[in-house]
Amino acid sequence: MIGVFMNKRPLNSMIRGNTSYEKLEFYRHFVDTFKEPLCFYSLDNIDPYRASIDGYVLLPGKNLTQAEVRVPEHHFSRAIIYRQRNLNKIKKFIRNHRTRFYQFQSKKERNKWTNYELLNNVPEIKSHLPETYPLTWDNVINILEKYKQAIVKPIYGSLGKKVVLIEKRGQIYTIKEKNEFRLVHSEVALEHLEMYYLSKFKRPKRFIVQQKVNTDRFRHRIYECRVSVQKTSSGEWEVTGWAVRLAQKGDYLTNVSQGSEIIPFSRIFNPKSDTAYTIRDVTTRIAKQFEKHFPDTIDLGIDLMLDNNKHVWFIEANLRDQRLSYYNDREMWRRTTITPLVFIQNQMVSESVTKDG
Incomplete structure (x- = not known):
């Protein structure tokens, strides 16, 4: 049996059949074809000191069933762990049960x-x-001077959220960003660009600036x-x-x-x-x-x-x-x-x- 570790929300959505990206039918195909059971679970279903998991089990030819099973020796992680206490819990679980996790994902890996x-x-x-640096005002200007276009993105972001495009055209700078899926752009002079930078990126250590590919x-x-x-x-x-x-x-x-x-x-x-x-x-x-x-x-x-x-x-x-x-x-x-x-x-x-x- 292979454990499949998921975040709680996509796991529950998959069980109900309304998730956009975790498809139970594909996991069922694996189980039926390769005769290897799967146990789906989230952080709430485990205890570092218990030798069992209260998860959702898929057996060959069977429907998904909630069951308590012995902790599998091998796990495939589809979860992302950000909070330190959750990271400590799963690491203790791995250590205590001597299990192997593939595709473990915390802030470090992402x-x-x-x-x-x-x-x-x-x-x-x-x-x-592409040329890339930690976000600073000087690094933004250097990228713009060299390539005329710069992309600013979160270090831990996904799905295109909080990604900003800045373009230099002579003495004018164009800022493009998304607001509720609507493309918004504005044209500013250098001093106003700096004001935008200071108000938009109050925690610059959370971002990188990158050469925009032509x-x-x-x-x-x-x-x-x-x-x-x-x-x-x-x-x-x-x-x-x-x-x-x-x-x-x-x-x-x-x-x-x-x-x-x-x-x-x-x-x-x-x-x-x-x-x-x-x-x-x-x-x-x-x-x-x-x-x-x-x-x-x-x-x-x-x-x-x-x-x-x-x-x-x-x-x-x-x-x-x-x-x-x-x-x-x-x-x-x-x-x-x-x-x-x-x-x-x-x-x-x-x-x-x-x-x-």
């Missing part, structure tokens, strides 16, 4: 600045990284590639899914949650082209580097952009890929859901053989 630094030390990856366009709209790179049954990193998110016309954000359109990767790129090869190469190199620093990483959703010369740029890595980019391709959505579980099952078999030997 820090965009830390992730940039660990990738920036690899020559083969560095050329694919993005390639499709149908006059910018786009971003979401690439799933995962540990497969072979134990190797492989690209298991990809799609393109097409921003709304005039928008600078490509997140599905911000209204972007999802189109198949093959609509823009030939999967056998040099560009597709480069995307596979870059994403697998990035995944291997993440694994060096976070050894139990097995599942990444990597966002890439291409510039006008088709050069590939890394934007960010998502350690809990919600797979919304595969909404129109259920086969790809299913495959990227079960691939990490197949890898974990193979690890369980290998460990069992080693113990028996």
Whole structure:
């Protein structure tokens, strides 16, 4: 049995069948195909000192049932832990029961600045990284002077929230941001830009500033590639899914949650082209580097952009890929859901053989 650790809200939504990204039917496909039971649970369902979990169990050919089961030895984390007391609880649970967690996610693993630094030390990856710095007023100005466009984003943000685009056009600066999914822009002089900066980013340590990629366009709209790179049954990193998110016309954000359109990767790129090869190469190199620093990483959703010369740029890595980019391709959505579980099952078999030997 594999434990599947989730945050409480998506777990309850999945049980009711109304979650947008955790699909019980895909987990059921894994259980029925590979004959490996799953136990779904949240932080509320565990006690570091109890040898059992009061979770939701899926057995081959059976419906999801609430049951108390022995703590599994292997777990796949789909949860994000931010609060220190919750982090302490789950770490104590892992330590007391000697369990193994794959894809563990706390602030440490999700820090965009830390992730940039660990990738920036690899020559083969560095050329694919936009210039990025901790947010300061001087760093904003330096990026604007050099590239004319700067992106400011939260270190721990997701779904395109609180991401701001600033553009320099002569002595005028254009600010673009989203307000309740509505694109808002304003034009200001330098002194007013500084006033905006001081009022908007009162805690600059929570943000980074980044070179804005001069993005390639499709149908006059910018786009971003979401690439799933995962540990497969072979134990190797492989690209298991990809799609393109097409921003709304005039928008600078490509997140599905911000209204972007999802189109198949093959609509823009030939999967056998040099560009597709480069995307596979870059994403697998990035995944291997993440694994060096976070050894139990097995599942990444990597966002890439291409510039006008088709050069590939890394934007960010998502350690809990919600797979919304595969909404129109259920086969790809299913495959990227079960691939990490197949890898974990193979690890369980290998460990069992080693113990028996």
